Structures are given as C-alpha cells and as structure tokens.
Amino acid sequence: xxxxxxSIFFLYAAMAVYAFAFIAxxxxxxxxxxxxxxxxxxxxxxxxxxxxxxxxxxxxxxxASSAVLNASSATLVAERPAGGSVxxxxxxxxxxANVANGAVAADGSVTRRSLSLRLGVSxxxxxxxxxxxxxxxxxxxxxxxxxxxxxxxxxTGTVLIVAVFLVVITRVDLRFLGTFITGLVLILxxxxxxxxxxxxxxxxxxLQSAWLVIHVFVASLGTAFFxxxxxxxxxxxxxxxxxxxxxxxxxxxxxxxxxxxxxTRLENLAYRVNIVGFVFWTFxxxxxxxxxxxxxxRYWGWDTKEVWTFIIWVIYAGYxxxxxxxxxxxxxxxxxxxxxxxxVLFNFGVVNVFFHGLxxxxxx
Amino acid sequence: xxxxxxxFDSPDPAAERRLKAGGTGPGDGSGGxxxxxxxxxxxxxxxxxxxxxxxxxRQLTSMRTALFLLLLLALAAVPGSxxxxxxxxxxxxxxxxxxxxxxxxxxxxxxxxxxxxxxxxSSIYLLLFISLIGCVVPRAKHHFDALRAKxxxxxxxxxxxxxxxxxxxxxxxxxxxxxxxxRKLLRKSGYRVxxxxxxxxxxxxxxxxxxxxxxxxxxxxxxxxxxxxVGILLTVGVGGGYGFSGQRVLVAGGGVFVNxxxxxDSFNPGRFFSEDSLAPYSMKLDQFTATYExxxxxxxxxxxxxxxxxxxxxxxxxxxxxDIKVNSPLxxxxxxxxxxxxxxxPTITVKDPNGKVVFTDSVPFLPQDAxxxxxxxxxxxxxxxxxxxxxxxxxPTQATSTTGAFYSTYPDxxxxxxxxxxxxxxLGLNGGVPTSVYSLNTxxxxxxxxxxxxxxxxxxxxxxxxxxxxGLGTISFDTVHRYASLDIHHDPTQGWVLLFAAxxxxxxxxxxxxxxxxxxxxxxxxxDGTLSxxxxxxxxxxxxxxLPAVADIAERHSKLLTGAxxxxxxx
Numbered sequence: 001x002x003x004x005x006x007s008i009f010f011l012y013a014a015m016a017v018y019a020f021a022f023i024a025x026x027x028x029x030x031x032x033x034x035x036x037x038x039x040x041x042x043x044x045x046x047x048x049x050x051x052x053x054x055x056x057x058x059x060x061x062x063x064a065s066s067a068v069l070n071a072s073s074a075t076l077v078a079e080r081p082a083g084g085s086v087x088x089x090x091x092x093x094x095x096x097a098n099v100a101n102g103a104v105a106a107d108g109s110v111t112r113r114s115l116s117l118r119l120g121v122s123x124x125x126x127x128x129x130x131x132x133x134x135x136x137x138x139x140x141x142x143x144x145x146x147x148x149x150x151x152x153x154x155x156t157g158t159v160l161i162v163a164v165f166l167v168v169i170t171r172v173d174l175r176f177l178g179t180f181i182t183g184l185v186l187i188l189x190x191x192x193x194x195x196x197x198x199x200x201x202x203x204x205x206x207l208q209s210a211w212l213v214i215h216v217f218v219a220s221l222g223t224a225f226f227x228x229x230x231x232x233x234x235x236x237x238x239x240x241x242x243x244x245x246x247x248x249x250x251x252x253x254x255x256x257x258x259x260x261x262x263x264t265r266l267e268n269l270a271y272r273v274n275i276v277g278f279v280f281w282t283f284x285x286x287x288x289x290x291x292x293x294x295x296x297x298r299y300w301g302w303d304t305k306e307v308w309t310f311i312i313w314v315i316y317a318g319y320x321x322x323x324x325x326x327x328x329x330x331x332x333x334x335x336x337x338x339x340x341x342x343x344v345l346f347n348f349g350v351v352n353v354f355f356h357g358l359x360x361x362x363x364x
Numbered sequence: 365x366x367x368x369x370x371x372f373d374s375p376d377p378a379a380e381r382r383l384k385a386g387g388t389g390p391g392d393g394s395g396g397x398x399x400x401x402x403x404x405x406x407x408x409x410x411x412x413x414x415x416x417x418x419x420x421x422r423q424l425t426s427m428r429t430a431l432f433l434l435l436l437l438a439l440a441a442v443p444g445s446x447x448x449x450x451x452x453x454x455x456x457x458x459x460x461x462x463x464x465x466x467x468x469x470x471x472x473x474x475x476x477x478x479x480x481x482x483x484x485x486s487s488i489y490l491l492l493f494i495s496l497i498g499c500v501v502p503r504a505k506h507h508f509d510a511l512r513a514k515x516x517x518x519x520x521x522x523x524x525x526x527x528x529x530x531x532x533x534x535x536x537x538x539x540x541x542x543x544x545x546x547r548k549l550l551r552k553s554g555y556r557v558x559x560x561x562x563x564x565x566x567x568x569x570x571x572x573x574x575x576x577x578x579x580x581x582x583x584x585x586x587x588x589x590x591x592x593x594v595g596i597l598l599t600v601g602v603g604g605g606y607g608f609s610g611q612r613v614l615v616a617g618g619g620v621f622v623n624x625x626x627x628x629d630s631f632n633p634g635r636f637f638s639e640d641s642l643a644p645y646s647m648k649l650d651q652f653t654a655t656y657e658x659x660x661x662x663x664x665x666x667x668x669x670x671x672x673x674x675x676x677x678x679x680x681x682x683x684x685x686x687d688i689k690v691n692s693p694l695x696x697x698x699x700x701x702x703x704x705x706x707x708x709x710p711t712i713t714v715k716d717p718n719g720k721v722v723f724t725d726s727v728p729f730l731p732q733d734a735x736x737x738x739x740x741x742x743x744x745x746x747x748x749x750x751x752x753x754x755x756x757x758x759x760p761t762q763a764t765s766t767t768g769a770f771y772s773t774y775p776d777x778x779x780x781x782x783x784x785x786x787x788x789x790x791l792g793l794n795g796g797v798p799t800s801v802y803s804l805n806t807x808x809x810x811x812x813x814x815x816x817x818x819x820x821x822x823x824x825x826x827x828x829x830x831x832x833x834x835g836l837g838t839i840s841f842d843t844v845h846r847y848a849s850l851d852i853h854h855d856p857t858q859g860w861v862l863l864f865a866a867x868x869x870x871x872x873x874x875x876x877x878x879x880x881x882x883x884x885x886x887x888x889x890x891x892d893g894t895l896s897x898x899x900x901x902x903x904x905x906x907x908x909x910x911l912p913a914v915a916d917i918a919e920r921h922s923k924l925l926t927g928a929x930x931x932x933x934x935x
Contacts, residue, residue, distance in 0.1 A: 204667055301451065
C-alpha cells in the first residue's frame with residue numbers, strides 16, 4: 001500500500017467513527033427530549049436530575065448551570081443579579097459536571113450524567129485522531145501541505161472543524177452541538193471522497209508559494225469557527241421560538257431545547273465564535289491579496305473567488321453591526337450569521353467547482 | 365461614545381423620551397446608563413430645510429442605514445460573479461455576447477459586465493463610506509475627549525450593577541486605606557482610576573470609593589479599523605490612477621523589450637499616468653524552460669515549473685540576469701514584471717517563387733488547452749502576388765485521433781507539428797483600422813487549403829519546407845521557440861494599501877477582543893466600626909468576561925487586605 005492508500009484507509013476509518021459519534025450525540029438529544037417529556041430536568045451538560053423536589057436552581061438553560069456554579073464556588077457570593085449571571089456561566093459546565101459526579105444532592109435528588117454524550121465526545125476524539133492521521137499521511141505522501149485541491153481542502157477543513165469544536169468544548173460546554181458537527185463533517189467527507197478524490201499531483205507553479213500554507217489554512221480555520229457559529233445561531237432561533245411560545249404550546253417536538261442554554265446565551269456564544277471567524281476571514285482576505293499580487297500581478301481583480309470572499313466578509317461585517325444595532329439583535333442578527341455560513345458553503349462547494357476564474361485549483 | 369442613536373449601547377430613545385417629556389430626543393449617548401444624558405438634538409417634526417438636511421444626515425449615519433448598505437453591497441457584488449467581467453475576463457464577455465445575443469446588450473445597459481465600476485455599485489459603497497465617515501468623525505471627537513476625562517462618579521447603588529458582591533473587610537482597616545489598596549490594584553491591572561470620599565450620611569463613618577475604567581483601546585481600535593477602510597478606499601481610488609499595467613510577449617532569444625510606451629503589446633494607464641514616469645530599462649528573454657510531470661498517472665503533463673531567464677539592463681548599469689517565475693516577479697525600474705503565460709512561437713519563413721524571403725518571424729501562438737495545442741495567425745501583406753493569410757495550428761506532441769483529427773498529448777515539444785490553412789485576398793490592413801495580430805478576418809479572402817477546399821492543409825515538422833498553393837511561393841517551418849507573456853505593472857500605492865489593510869486588521873483585533881469595562885469598589889464604614897466592601901462592574905460593549913473579572917478583583921483585593929499575596933491572574 002502506498003502512503004496515500006493508508007491515508008484513504010484512515011479517512012474511511014475516521015468516517016466510520018464519526019458516524020458512531022453522530023449516533024451517540026443523537027441518542028443524547030433523544031434522551032434529553034425523553035427526560036424533559038418525563039418531567040425531569042436536564043442540564044446543559046446532559047445530566048438529568050430526577051427529584052420530587054426540584055430545586056429552584058435546576059431550571060432550564062443557563063440559569064441552571066450558573067446556579068450550580070454559585071453552589072459549588074460556595075461562600076462569599078451573597079447577591080448576584082439574575083440578569084448578570086447569564087454571561088458568567090461560561091465556565092459553569094465543568095463545575096456542573098463536577099457536581100453531577102456527586103450524584104446525590106443534599107435534597108435527595110438523583111443526578112445522572114449522560115453516557116451517550118461522553119461516548120459521543122470519545123468517538124469524536126478518536127475520529128479526529130484518525131482523520132488527522134489521514135490528513136498528515138496525505139501531506140507526507142504529496143510532500144507538501146495537504147490543502148491544494150478540493151479533496152484535500154475538504155479533509156483539512158473538516159479536521160479543523162472538529163479540532164475547533166474539541167478545543168471550544170474544553171472551555172464552554174457545547175457538546176450538545178456534537179450531532180451537528182459530526183453530521184456536517186460526515187456529509188462533507190462523504191461528498192469529497194466520492195466526488196472530489198484526485199490522485200496526488202505536484203503543485204502547479206501558481207500554488208508554489210508560502211502563502212498557500214498561510215492563506216488556505218487560515219481560511220479553513222475561519223470556516224471552522226463560522227460553522228460553529230452557524231450551529232449556535234440556528235439553535236438560538238429555535239430556542240427563541242420555544243421561549244416566545246405561550247406555555248403549553250407544542251413546538252416541533254424538539255423537547256431537548258429545554259435542556260439547552262437560553263437564546264440570549266446562545267446568541268452571545270455565537271457572537272464570540274463568529275468574531276473569531278471574522279478575524280481569520282479578514283486575514284484570509286488580506287493574505288490572499290498579498291499572494292495575488294505576487295502570483296497574478298494585482299492584489300485585487302474581482303475574480304469570482306475574490307468576489308465571494310468579499311461577499312462573505314461583508315455579510316459577517318453586517319452581522320457584527322447588527323449585533324450593535326437596536327432592533328437587530330437576537331433573531332435578525334442570527335439570520336445574518338446563517339446566511340453568512342451559507343455563503344461560505346457556496347463559496348467552497350459551488351464557486352470552487354462550477355465558477356470560472358483564476359482560483360481553479362479544485363483539481364477536478 | 366457619540367454613537368448613532370440606534371446603536372445598541374446608546375441610551376434607548378424610547379426610555380429617553382419617557383424621561384424627558386420636553387421633547388429632546390435620543391442623545392448622542394455616552395454609552396452607559398450612568399453617563400451624562402443626551403444632547404439637544406431635536407426630533408420633532410417641525411423642521412425647516414436645515415432640519416430636514418439634519419434629519420437626512422442622521423438617517424444616513426445611523427446604524428440601521430450602515431447595516432442596510434452593507435447587506436446591499438454584499439448583494440450587489442453577486443452579479444459580478446455570475447456574468448463575466450470586462451476587467452477580469454474580456455474574452456468571456458465577448459463569448460457571452462456571442463452566446464446570448466439578445467440578453468447581453470440588455471445586461472450591458474445595466475453595466476452587468478462592469479459591475480464593480482458601475483454607477484449602482486459605486487453609489488452603494490460611496491454612500492456606505494459617507495455613512496461610515498459621518499458616524500466615525502463624531503465618535504473620534506467624543507473618544508478624544510473621553511481619553512482625557514476621568515472615570516465617572518461611583519453610582520449610589522452598586523447592587524444594581526453586574527457582578528455585584530459585598531464582602532466584609534478585616535478588622536482595623538479604614539475606608540480610605542481599603543480604597544487606596546483597591547486603587548493600586550486596579551491601577552496595576554491597567555485601569556484608569558479616580559477616588560471619591562464622602563463623610564457618612566449620619567456621621568456614622570466615612571464612605572470611600574474608587575471608580576475605574578479600562579479598555580479605552582477598544583474604541584481606539586474601532587476608529588482605527590474604520591479609518592483604515594477609508595484609507596484603503598482613498599488609496600485605491602485616487603492612488604491607483606498613477607499606475608499602469610502593460611503586457612508584452614517576449615520570444616526566447618528574440619526581440620528586446622525597452623520600457624517605453626510603444627514597446628508594449630497592450631497598455632492600460634491610470635488616469636494620472638504620465639509617460640515620463642517610465643524608467644528606462646531593457647529586457648530580453650534568453651531562455652524559457654517549462655518542466656512537466658512525467659510520472660504520476662493522474663497528473664501526467666501537469667506543469668511543475670516555469671522559468672523565464674531574462675537579461676535586463678538599466679540605464680548606465682551593466683546587464684544583469686534574473687529569473688522570473690510565477691510566484692516570484694522581477695522588481696526592476698519601479699515596475700514589477702510578472703510571468704503570466706507562455707506558449708510556442710514557431711519560426712516561419714515565406715519565400716516568393718524566386719526564392720526571395722518575404723516573411724520570416726517567430727509567431728506567438730495562443731495555447732488552447734492543457735497540452736498546449738496552439739492557434740496562431742501569419743499575415744504576409746507584401747512581396748507576393750496576393751496578400752496571404754494563414755491560420756495555423758501547432759501541436760507540441762502531435763497525435764492523430766481515430767477520426768483523423770490532430771491533437772496534442774503532452775505540452776512539451778516532443779513531436780512538434782504545424783498545420784496551416786492558407787487564404788489569399790485582402791488582409792484588411794490597408795484601411796488603417798487596427799487589427800489583432802492573433803485573428804484573421806477572412807471576409808475578403810479565399811481559402812486555398814484545408815476545410816472544404818479539397819486541398820490538404822500545409823503540414824510541417826521543424827526543418828520542413830513546402831510549396832504554397834497556386835504557385836505563390838514556398839513556406840518553411842524553421843524551428844520553434846518558447847515565448848513568455850509578461851505583465852509589467854507599476855502601482856505606487858500598493859504599499860499604502862497593505863499598510864491600511866494591516867492597520868484595519870490590528871484595529872479589528874483590538875476593537876473585538878479588548879473589553880471596555882468599568883469597575884467600582886466602595887468601602888462603607890458602619891457605626892459598629894466594621895467595614896463593608898462592595899464590588900461591581902459595568903460592561904461597555906461586548907464583555908463576556910466581566911463577571912469573572914469583577915469576582916477576580918474582589919478576590920485579589922480581599923487577599924491584599926488580609927495580607928496574603930494575590931495570585932497572578934489577569935483581571
């Protein structure tokens with residue numbers, strides 16, 4: 001077997017493991033829905049509290065986790081305005097989990113952690129390591145960075161999406177996005193292995209530049225953050241609809257939403273993720289212009305790919321402005337983030353493959 | 365912060381109106397609920413002409429308009445990616461006109477082939493930039509004042525603010541001493557501080573507080589970002605007019621390029637270009653090498669390297685050699701020389717029936733596919749009994765398909781073959797109308813070989829010679845050279861554009877990630893001699909870390925007061 005064949009082997013193995021992760025994450029969501037229906041409380045970290053006497057703190061969303069934070073960090077915290085605690089619960093997932101380990105709380109309620117959620121994360125980590133191996137092997141086999149055609153963009157891009165997800169969940173408990181992340185990665189990998197696979201080819205002269213390493217990598221990294229922001233904004237919209245519906249109204253049967261953070265917190269999280277993506281995207285735009293000057297003799301020429309990179313930048317600039325515009329916070333800005341990520345996918349999947357232009361490096 | 369009235373951090377106009385029933389409208393806002401209130405802008409509808417102008421200006425500089433224009437700009441940029449653009453793809457436009465003869469003129473009226481210089485696209489971004497300037501200038505003034513101002517007075521009731529905590533100070537510490545240590549702590553953490561002291565209300569004890577603010581750089585970064593965008597627009601719009609771009613094809617071992625206007629094959633000057641700005645230098649292509657993949661099955665024939673080896677000479681200096689590659693242009697005489705294309709230039713000689721040479725030249729052929737099947741035109745206006753035109757096909761590595769058609773299997777010249785269809789008649793050169801050297805107008809010409817004439821095309825290998833039809837003379841294919849298509853650019857402002865772009869990125873980083881926040885510590889002496897300490901903060905703009913930061917300050921301050929060393933953390 002050649003190195004590239006080993007790479008393909010690892011890629012398929014990664015896809016299989018991601019599929020298991022997807023199933024585990026989906027089971028977790030189903031379990032959340034079932035527990036919510038049964039009248040139990042489910043925290044953001046998936047832990048279920050079944051108690052006849054439900055504590056005031058264990059309500060839905062971030063109120064729950066910040067209350068847990070208050071309880072665990074003990075003492076001194078005498079007063080805390082309820083509105084302010086929303087932002088403060090950033091780290092609370094971990095603390096919540098620690099408390100949940102304790103299983104039985106003082107009031108006799110029983111707290112169980114989510115096995116499927118932990119399995120999902122474990123599978124994702126294994127899948128990530130396998131895919132990373134596949135990506136590195138492809139790079140070694142080609143003797144260059146593994147992002148020079150559509151197949152390799154897809155592979156490296158999905159590695160980064162998973163990497164960003166795994167890094168972010170160590171800081172904020174966003175494991176409930178696992179279904180989306182693994183699902184998205186599986187679809188992208190499925191499309192790319194079936195449609196975009198090309199044998200290893202040497203770099204054409206236009207790509208022989210250090211900027212290939214920087215420009216394309218940072219663009220993929222930005223995309224990874226936008227993907228996460230897209231998921232958060234999408235859930236924010238669903239959550240907002242759930243919150244604004246009158247009590248007792250049935251909604252889409254997505255009962256697990258009751259276990260997720262409230263829409264304001266989701267919006268804040270989406271914003272924090274999206275601005276990181278925006279900074280990377282700005283850098284991509286500038287680095288691309290510097291490279292275009294060297295390779296094509298002009299730094300900006302409204303090539304189709306340049307146009308779409310610009311469009312995406314402007315949409316996310318609009319998103320950031322919307323967050324600062326009265327009447328545009330909340331759902332409206334969330335829609336902009338969703339449209340923005342739609343444009344990112346369009347730029348990657350449609351412009352690269354079907355549009356005529358100078359960025360014809362799909363290798364297809 | 366003198367933001368537009370509909371900025372999220374400006375005071376809510378509705379609330380403001382309720383407060384000031386007198387009719388004063390949304391203030392210029394100072395960002396926080398505790399800041400000085402609005403200005404005296406009137407929003408009542410009894411407006412004169414100036415009032416309407418003012419109202420229009422206000423609308424234009426509002427956040428909502430900026431947002432609307434941003435989204436409109438994104439939308440307006442889309443058509444330029446769907447329809448070929450004259451600036452980026454002129455051949456594509458010609459093709460589009462040929463493919464859509466009824467639609468194309470209509471689209472052309474809408475400037476769809478020049479989207480990015482069109483009136484409608486330009487007006488969107490100009491309005492956007494006017495809106496931006498109208499928003500940023502007052503903000504800059506306000507920020508300049510804020511930079512020299514002291515943090516505001518400590519609010520009376522800290523308990524209504526974010527991250528509020530109350531702690532008990534250790535015994536024996538007075539309000540002033542406690543606040544002094546808080547002041548030092550905050551100062552060290554990068555806050556701008558001011559201390560307020562007041563005697564207790566009922567004479568019971570002193571109240572002291574420190575008001576602190578940090579993150580002024582956030583607004584600075586924001587202003588730098590927006591100013592840099594204006595800088596980019598101005599530099600591109602005005603500065604771009606001083607540059608030029610030109611193209612020149614150089615055949616290996618062939619002619620010398622001299623950096624003068626007449627030496628370019630095509631030339632696009634900026635608006636303010638003057639011919640005097642061309643620095644004199646000469647350039648000659650000594651050799652062009654192209655390396656192709658010979659192994660990998662999927663990538664056989666793919667280019668690996670192009671190298672144009674040139675000899676250049678600047679005035680009064682010795683000749684120098686240099687390599688020009690795709691990603692490594694040559695910087696010479698204030699211009700940048702880029703290698704953007706290459707191909708084959710067969711050397712063709714035509715003789716009259718007496719053997720006298722009437723034409724000999726290396727004619728650049730334009731590549732048509734990845735294996736460099738190339739098309740070129742040879743025009744022989746003088747010396748023969750008729751004007752002669754030839755459309756030639758060059759196959760670097762010729763092969764014959766099952767239908768008998770020729771094609772090229774590899775881009776290198778392994779088995780070069782040249783075929784020519786000969787026409788005679790009027791080349792159309794006598795009218796003085798400029799014609800392209802790459803195309804032949806056969807309207808007034810008669811085809812002599814190839815196609816439906818029944819006469820086989822002329823087919824030559826290097827060194828071959830063949831008689832032209834009708835006893836016109838002979839033609840020979842002497843040899844084939846590579847040519848390099850060079851773009852020669854001069855843009856005096858691109859360094860500035862890069863500088864502005866880098867400033868924009870830096871400003872963006874600062875404005876998005878440095879939090880602007882206020883923190884207050886208040887010490888109140890109680891009648892029983894104990895000291896109560898209160899801590900609270902206020903976010904000014906996005907600040908997800910506000911609560912941990914206030915808690916951290918409280919924790920470190922407590923440790924300071926009890927004499928323990930505070931842990932090294934970033935507030």
